[in-house]
Every structure is written in C-alpha cells, then in structure tokens.
Amino acid sequence: MSTKRACVVGWPAKHSRSPKLHGYWIKTYNLDASYGIEEIPAEGFKDFITNLAGHNYVGCNVTMPHKDMALALSQPDARAKAVGAANTLYLDGGTLRATNTDVEGFIGALDAANPGWDSNTKEAIVMGAGGAGRAVVYGLIERGLTTIHLVNRSLDKAEALRARFGDVVKPAPWSALPDLLKGAKLLANATSLGMKGQGVLEIDLTPMAPDATVADIVYVPLKTDLLAQAEARGLKTSNGLDMLLHQAVRGFELWFGVRPVVTKELFELLAADIEGR
DSSP, X not given: OOOEEEEEEESSOTTOOXXXXXXXXXXXXXXXXXXXXXXXXXXXXXXXXXXXXXXXXXXXXXXXXXXXXXXXXXXXXXXXXHHTOOOEEEEETTXXXXXXXXXXXXXXXXXXXXXXXXGGOOEEEEXXXXXXXXXXXXXXXXXXXXXXXXXXXXXXXXXXXXXXXXXXXXXXXXXXXXXXXXXXXXXXXOSSTTSTTSOOOOOOOTTSOTTOEEEEOOOSSSSOHHHHHHHHTTOEEEOHHHHHHHHXXXXXHHHHSOOOOOOHHHHHHHHHHHTTO
C-alpha cells in the first residue's frame, strides 16, 4: 500500500502546527500516511493545487492567503460556499472538492466546553465580520440560533454578512456591546484582538448571564484576557486551540479514512508547543 500524503499549503506556512497535530493522529492510528508543509506563493498556487495528485497528495489544508482561490479552483460543498472560503481540499476520484472545517471546529470546541449549550440559547453575540466571523456565524445558524448580534468596527462588513446569511444576523456597532451583553448567554470573539502582538480586547463581561459561555478563536496566548475574565466570573469558556483541533478532524478523515478523536493528551502536546515548553 502506498503512503497517503497530505499537507498544509500557505505563504508563509512554516509556522503551521498542523504537521504536529496530524502527525500525532497518524502515529496514534498507525497509518501509512504523512503530513507536511508546502510554502507556495500566490502566483504558484493554481498550478500546485490543480495538480495535487501529480505531487502525490490526496488532499491538503489551505491557509492564508489562499482560501478564496482554493474555493474558486475546486468543487466546494454548501458549507464552503456559504462561508465563502475553503480551508480543506481533497481528491474524490479525479475531482478536487472543498469544504470549510472552521465551522465544525468552532462548534465542536463549543460542544466540548459546554455540552448542551444550545438547549437554552437562541441568541449569540459575535465580534468580527471577517473570514473567521463568517464561519462562526454560519455554524451558529446551522445549530439553530435565531438571532446573532454581529458586532464589528466597520458596520459595512457586518451588513455584508446580513446580506449573505439573512435577517438572523443583526449588525451592531462596537458601542452597542455593553447593552447587548445584558443577560447574554453566548459571546464569541472572532477577531484577532487579544492575540499576541495584536490589540487588546477590552470588554466587561459582568452583565452576562451567570450560566453564559464565552468563546475565543485566538490560541496564542492559550488563555486570552477575555477567557481569563470569563473564568474569573465562573463562566464556561471555549478556547482557540480546541477549535484548531476540532477543525482538523474532518480533513484527516477525508484524506486517511479514519475519524480521529480530540484528546487531552493532544491538547497538551499542542499547548506545550505554543508555550515553548
């Protein structure tokens, strides 16, 4: 049996933790498989991606700045079309197909952090209307939420998501946050604020419901100031590393035929890498 090979494609891509993540699963399930890194600039992406089989790959992850082009060059599923970006490509016979696993990454991490969170939550506040925000909003809509307050510094971008997803999306300026948080049960940060080297995310979570959940897609640092504040209040928290791990599950299954399990050991392995331990 020939080795099944997958990779992450980006420019740059050396910083990616995907090889460590997928390598852990390949070893765990004793597969004849490999996962590597391909640094491909924008001008070379089309030639590379349309000849994946020629490069001996069964599929790949796609990271910045190639997600939009990946969507255009493949046969995307409904989820990738809805989000408007593809982060996972796989060969199905001779057809290059695409999906967006950021959606299930966010929802999977949320389910792990607070099982049953959606049983009494029909509203959410999402901060950020970029690519990650689109995935988060779509995941919440898929899960049946009926009102998503989308807070963004540029209201035009939030309005664009309402045009994309419908009136379930309620655009709101940043100044509306204090009022929106009163009694809120779910808050998600889908911006880069709070990330190492980025701006600070200053929010007072005091008005939120005592059984609320706070999610943050940022994973460097592992525990952002937002999550630390939520923990101090006794709220449930969902972190960016768990999202990263859960978004990797479906790609691995599509490429290698095994559905892997996200474990505490895997979380600790990646956490140690992030923290330089």
